[in-house]
Amino acid sequence: MGLLLRLLRGRVPGAARGRRADAVDEAAVPRGPGRRPPRNRPRKCPRNSPRRCGCGGRVRWRPLILNIFGYDVAWFGCVVGAAFGYAWAGIALAAANVALHMRWSPVVRREAALVFGGALVGVSADALMVVTGVYEYRPRPDGLSLEFLALFFAMWASFGTTMRIAMRFAWRRPWAGALLGLLGGPLAYLAAAKIGTITLPEGAAMWRSLAVIGVVYGVLTPVWVEWARRMFSGTGRAA
Template sequence: MQWLAFNILGFQAVWWACVLGAGAGSPWMGPIAAAAFAAIHLRFTPTRRRDARLLVSAVVMGLLVDSTLGGSGLLSYAANGGQPALAPAWILALWAGFALTLTHSMKALAARPWAAAIFGLLGGPLAYASAGAAAGAVTFNEGIVSGLLAVAVAWAVAVPLLYRIDKKLANVPEEALA
């Protein structure tokens, strides 16, 4: 039970550090918080290699999703280093922290692809809208409805896909991944 509490609270701390840091012009607050969370998590989790692989997969997924959203002009990210078509480090840190919840505090979604898709469909837009409202970390350039619809579709695909990637990687022998 303590592990799940750490997992939930750790990710929430990462989320707030990323969003508030980006909105305040301190975009490295989030990546530092995510690195600390990941280091502690990976030190004590019984599924270290699996979680590390999922973390890398989620960061790649985040790079694709958020670079596409930013490059399309639908969204803009605070503290993006002048690169609107490239997901900023703070949002990739969010994906890294999120990955560490997937097989722990959000484990129930793993065997339910439709539930994972619905979670992404609703949770993704809620997180992005909250980041925009709470700290100005995300701006919806073409209107909030079209921006949130794009986020909803992307996350409805991304969350179940991450579970599928995790399952594939978990079934691959260690030697094949080295």
Template sequence: MPDRRLIANAVLFQLGWLACVLGGNSYWLAVPLVALLVHFFWTSSWAAEGKLVASVMLAGAALDSFLLQLGVLEFREQDTLIPLWLAVLWALLGTTLNHCLGWTAKPIWRAVILGAIGGPLSYLAGARLADVGLPLGTTSTLVLLGCIWALVMPVLHGFAHLYREQYRMQQLARKHRGDAS
């Protein structure tokens, strides 16, 4: 039987994704924010994953802002940085790396395949639902995003691994200090 927390993590991500894409920068952003809170209070903790979620959000916002500047993406009212809802989507993605998408970390080819296929499909669905333009055309954009995401997912899993190890070492150091007292 699958772990309830993995299922909850996947459901929270999907609900947050839909709210971001369909609601944009509206009161619907409360849904992914609640999903993030539930994640940190029930599925994980800020101490264990806060740095990962923040890093994924910042890296993803930078990547998508770069794609915006290159003319790969086009938002109606944004021309320099991506909209807030898309940055929040990146934070939600960060919550999945150690949980419902953890199985894609090793072997690395799983992350490459998931990125190459899932990344572009997510952008395509999001673009259609959120009225995001793809000025290079659908096929060219999907191929470009597939190549980018084949690299992005392994890098994000690298962040997750690094921060998990840092957290584990901190916990060991705390335990060691407690044992020495």
């Protein structure tokens, strides 16, 4: 009996202390909707709440700024280079932008499919617009050429690098992607015409051409953005 009492005195207080320590640890973990999961637990984003895991709501400024800057430099390089007879220099600049983007992509295969698949659709749309007379590629006005196809494929691919980062704001806003394409597309082609890369018709025909370009971009841009959302939303690898 005395031995049993000694054992109880030695073990029960220790067990009680262990239970109290466990209770303190549990109390230290915040509960409720704002509770943070442990670091070693994988975080999954519910499809209807992209802001909880960073796949659609958390802004990371450095990747965003670099993404926009890289695309702008590639676009200006292609447009200005083609206007002054250095189209291949612009293509090389755009290729470098895409390569750097892929170098830091968390999911290279998915992003390559997104970027190059969308670029293939985009350059096909541009080729159709050239064939139907919506605009002319000034350095090679006699029709489609390898230079034209390579240049516009490179520009579309550079645009595709923005779908995961810079265009993420439109993932849940299809109207934003459509509006951006509807307005930004014609403005970009009008700027390219002013620089001397393409030639638009004169008079009222110019406005019809710009309207066609706006419709093309107004349709393709939100579709491309939705493709990116479906591909990256829920992976936690949006940026």
